[in-house]
Amino acid sequence: MSQGFDHLVRRLRLRHLELLLALADARTMRAAASRLHLSQPAISKMLAEAEDALGARLFERSPQGVLPTPAGAAAVHRARVALGELAHARDEVQAIHRGASAVLRVGAFSVTAAVPAAVVQLRQRLPGAVVHIHEGRVNELIQRLLDGDLDCVFGALTTETLTSERLSLLQSEALLEDRLCVLAASDNPLVRRRRLRWTDLREAAWVAPPRQTLVRQAFMGAFLNEGLDPPVPVIEAISSITIGAVLRLDRSLLCAVRFEHARDEVARGGVKRLSGLPEVALPPLGLFTRRGEVPATPVVQAFAREIRKAGARAG
Template sequence: MDATTGRLVRKLRLRHLELLAVLAEAETMRSASAQLHLSQPAISKMLGEIEACFGARLFERNHQGVHPNALGAAAVFHARSVLNQLARATEDVGAMQQGAHAVLRVGAPSVTATVPAAIARLRERMPGAAVQIREGRVHELIQRLLAGELDCVYGAVTPELIAADITPLLEPVAMLQDELCVLASTSHKGGPGSGRRRLRWSDLGASPWLLPPKDTLVRQAFVTAFLNDGATPPVPVIEAISSVTIGALMRQDPSLLCAVRLEHAMDEIARGGVRRLEIAPKVPLPSFGLFLRRDGMERPQVLLAFADAVKAAATRLGAPRRRALAAPVA
């Protein structure tokens, strides 16, 4: 611990960190004082103490209120991370007092075959582990990971994630190749895929399609596949993004074809009633990965075990041409 950090540890209290987090959201001294049940002079005094510890001005004051500058935004981010870690410590101790041996918080998409298989494998190895799954968009989950709310995130490496320029803060543990898949009902008769001839995208233009919305990566890859094959992309008869809705429609309307990610396809095939059509050429999609924070901290055993379980689950699920590229875990 260097001298500056030591000074912060000795002089800053958790109440100071709470003020940083609240003030960044409240944007006025009056609002912050109401939330913290402190007077405005007390708020001003505490903010002065914080800035003195950092040796820099963190908030800009004007007639519109107070707003964190670039230095303040960094301080606020880390203050929130410390408070989140404290909240997690409280939850973990409570869970362990009730019998859990370890707690793992995983961020993941709502449709994934790998994560449930990995959790089942983890529970076999560590029956006392308690797992909390938080579902959402990968970029939002990554932000929660960096803020200390999650231990790891399993999700696609989207252009949005790459553009956010936060990859240096992330440690990829397992990278899994992904591709565009076409699903048909097992009752699908007489249409494409019913014969032995290998299909191309151009063969499927007249089929009724169930597709995700235009702004999704799967839909964009679907359109590109047809254009690259010299064919006009078909207009879907149904648009849906919910995996529950897609699964129900595919099983109730055998005429439909559906384009999904490999991760989604594996989940639907495992549930039964649908099969995958082999279409040429293959269309790759952004890889899936399991990400940890690159913070230099020692990894808890439950997190290491889950990373191993993800790699094992990916291997066992073993869709064609999918392989796990393992990276060492520190």
């Protein structure tokens, strides 16, 4: 480390990093002081110390509150990552003290066959590994990754993500091609047909996820490409448990899902995928990690290898 960095470490304390986050989130000195249980003069003194240590003005003050400068926004981001990593270090040390060999925090969308397969294989290779799977929307999970709350995220490599300003902070690798699939109960008459077009399914009773999802947009596009108005779903749901239950209870329903969901649902039985439909591509699925000078931990590298193998098997 450089002499300048050593000087910074001696002057900047963890409490200064907490202050940057409190100011960025609360946007007023009074609210930040309340959050940190300090007086406003103490907050002002700490902020001056942080700005002096980093050599830049971090917040603009006004009667309306405080707003991060560009330098301040960068400092806040790094402070959030540093404190997230410190919390992870605490959790990992405690887990290892209790007998774990490593801790992995994975973000993923709610239904994926690749992640469970990779986790099982990882634990066979590292029996003491503890894995925390956090489910949610990929954009939100990526932000948690950048904030230091997660070690990696498995999700769609969308155009929005790949053109985002955040991309420079991310390392991404495409692992699985994805496509739109249609599921039905095993005894639905359409399952026996080998050649179908989207026009054949226009009048069906559909289950589909909400409009803002990639799957729903691809579903609508499939019909629009045939010159048809997309069907309005009779059931709108995103939960795999709900989707699987209604398909098995009502043989008239069809459901639009991504390939990863289809694989998982078909493996559970009672549901099959309609064949012969024109293919509708979805953005590929891949693994996101933080880009940085520090290499990924061995457990993250091992999980990435298992995800690649799961992707190769699916391909």
